Amino acid sequence: MTATLKDVATRAGVSTSAVSRTFTDGASVSLKMRRKVEKAAAELGYSPNFLARSLTTRRTKLIGLVSNNFHNPIFLQVFDLFTRGLQDRGLRPLLVNLSDEVDPENSLRMLQQYSVDGAIVASSTLPPVFSKAFRDQKLPVVHTFGRYTSSPDVHVVGIDNVEAGRMAARELVQRGYKKVAYLGGPQLATSAQDRLEGFENELSRHPEITHSHSYASAYSFEAGRAEMLRLLKENPAEAYFCADDVLSIGALSAVKDMGLRAPEDIGIIGLNDMEMSGWENINLTTIHQPIRQIISSSIELMVAMLDEPDRYPEARLFPCRVVERGTLRPRP
Amino acid sequence: MTATLKDVATRAGVSTSAVSRTFTDGASVSLKMRRKVEKAAAELGYSPNFLARSLTTRRTKLIGLVSNNFHNPIFLQVFDLFTRGLQDRGLRPLLVNLSDEVDPENSLRMLQQYSVDGAIVASSTLPPVFSKAFRDQKLPVVHTFGRYTSSPDVHVVGIDNVEAGRMAARELVQRGYKKVAYLGGPQLATSAQDRLEGFENELSRHPEITHSHSYASAYSFEAGRAEMLRLLKENPAEAYFCADDVLSIGALSAVKDMGLRAPEDIGIIGLNDMEMSGWENINLTTIHQPIRQIISSSIELMVAMLDEPDRYPEARLFPCRVVERGTLRPRP
DNA sequence: ATAATTTTTGCAACCGGTTGCAAAAAAAAC
DNA sequence: GTTTTTTTTGCAACCGGTTGCAAAAATTAT
DSSP states (O other): OOOOHHHHHHHHTSOHHHHHHHTSTTOOOOHHHHHHHHHHHHHHTOOOOHHHHHHHHOOOOEEEEEEOOOSSTHHHHHHHHHHHHHHHTTOEEEEEEOTTOOOHHHHHHHHHHTTOSEEEEEOSSSOHHHHHHHHHTTOOEEEETOOOOSSOSSEEEEEOHHHHHHHHHHHHHHTTOSEEEEEESOTTOHHHHHHHHHHHHHHTTOTTSEEEEEEOSSSSHHHHHHHHHHHHHSOOOSEEEESSHHHHHHHHHHHHHTTOOTTTTOEEEEEEOOGGGGSTTTOOOEEEOOHHHHHHHHHHHHHHHHHOTTOOOOEEEEOOEEEOOSSSOOOO | OOOOHHHHHHHHTSOHHHHHHHTSTTOOOOHHHHHHHHHHHHHHTOOOOHHHHHHHHOOOOEEEEEEOOOSSTHHHHHHHHHHHHHHHTTOEEEEEEOTTOOOHHHHHHHHHHTTOSEEEEEOSSSOHHHHHHHHHTTOOEEEETOOOOSSOSSEEEEEOHHHHHHHHHHHHHHTTOSEEEEEESOTTOHHHHHHHHHHHHHHTTOTTSEEEEEEOSSSSHHHHHHHHHHHHHSOOOSEEEESSHHHHHHHHHHHHHTTOOTTTTOEEEEEEOOGGGGSTTTOOOEEEOOHHHHHHHHHHHHHHHHHOTTOOOOEEEEOOEEEOOSSSOOOO
């Protein structure tokens, strides 16, 4: 149906190699030849078949974009930034939804079958074993929103979740809260664990402040709401650090449901600073996570790795900052 | 690096065809042969290269998932459903972000270069010329959330936007509003046009009710908020039909900003019924669009087309229903 | 046991490209 | 105008598979 290399060669009266070379940059073709070939190609509407090409070049320019976060609105932005960033560099995202997947095997095999050049794992809730499995197959992999370790197995780009936890604690301390708590995402998410660690670590310097923690079942509105409802019925803290904005919004909803107000009765600070946290009817005080930088850095790293697969794994962490809005009482 | 067909053949001491056949279902292989090959394959960790295979079979099982909606939270759910649905059928979504794209040429060529088996265009704001360009290249295409016409150029799956507009109008009429208005998305979006058409069409049966319309610059919170702020400063209507939930939420925010309340001062009805519309602090009365059915039907249609490419284009429309929450005054 | 039929297998060509190598052509040096 | 050097070109093998066809092997019928 569509024109092939051979068709163009025949039409231009040249060898197939010549045609191939005009479409490979850096190859040796005379100007005259190039003209001839390009003319024939244009007449036939030819453009090279990337997949056939990939057989010999061993480059598909396909990047597996692997995630299991399809419920947190922030990930729409994540996908937007990733797809555009990859496209701009001539790469193509093959989207893999790991929502219910527990075993890396299948996804790994699939990525191999499509010969992706690399995989970006965009998730803070996927266990590290996933990205490690990819790496073990010599597949270049970047774990975006992954866990920081001083000697990482795979490239990690994100924030220092421990530090973010500290930051949240400091913020609550400064505002004079005496009884605080952490409301985390799924307990097995490394991000949730690390944020708690930092939170408690900072609070250990303030023995006069009591603190506790619990986990919502997912990074979702409903989960945050349910957990906060439960907490409020018992013996609630004065202020909560919710490990994610969407969780915070759920928690806020619970607060209002119980006839309470934020920040007057209950203080809440989130993490992410997603677009809707700034919406007037939400107006959440939160810790800003620099998504754009995280993603463009992830892509850069991936591009670099395509040229240099044995690059030593590094961790790239970006600083966060508190965005003050209306759900925490003012600093004294 | 990874084992190839030939490696397996050598190891098992059989021909490459034999190996190929064991991995092609429906091919003729004796049980004994299959055993032998599978053993060798397992030992080498072999699995067939889909792209090489696609060269001869002319099937890549790659589906272009094309969209320009990366700001409306409902599309996160759309991507979730599409990716899972496609995966479940052994198809792989190649995500294409058309956000700033005005010319179908590039995207079309790219999809051709990767030999996708088909393309799903998921957008209500992309001009029909895009999907038509794909179709013209004999590429099976489904336009999800596309415009209904009685003799469609390409397969369309979605809702009857005209009818949805009527439904919204009826709802406002029944609740006794005397002065109503339509707040649309980007004017060139077919969905925005059609919803307005239905809205006005229904209202033409009620000459005692005055109505007007205007458009927000995008289907986004900010755009809805800005437009509603403008409207409220002039001569606002009693109730608005906002052509999208995220637009409605922006509008609601504007209403509160001006010191007004919904539904007491201004009534609002949206369209989509996205998850967060049900959140307690939003609580938007809206028209439910059956996303799950729309998407699973789109996938079914695509799968059907892969077997029968010249299938006559059809339109599949799903009925909507009003979801009553708290932003419209009750029926009398 | 032999012939006829069916099933299984391997050969070799092909899918749409790329590329090392050597020959041919063009350019530079003498 | 030769010779040397450089550039351009085509040949042919290859990337990792599939598949039509005919031969070989296994079944079934006689």
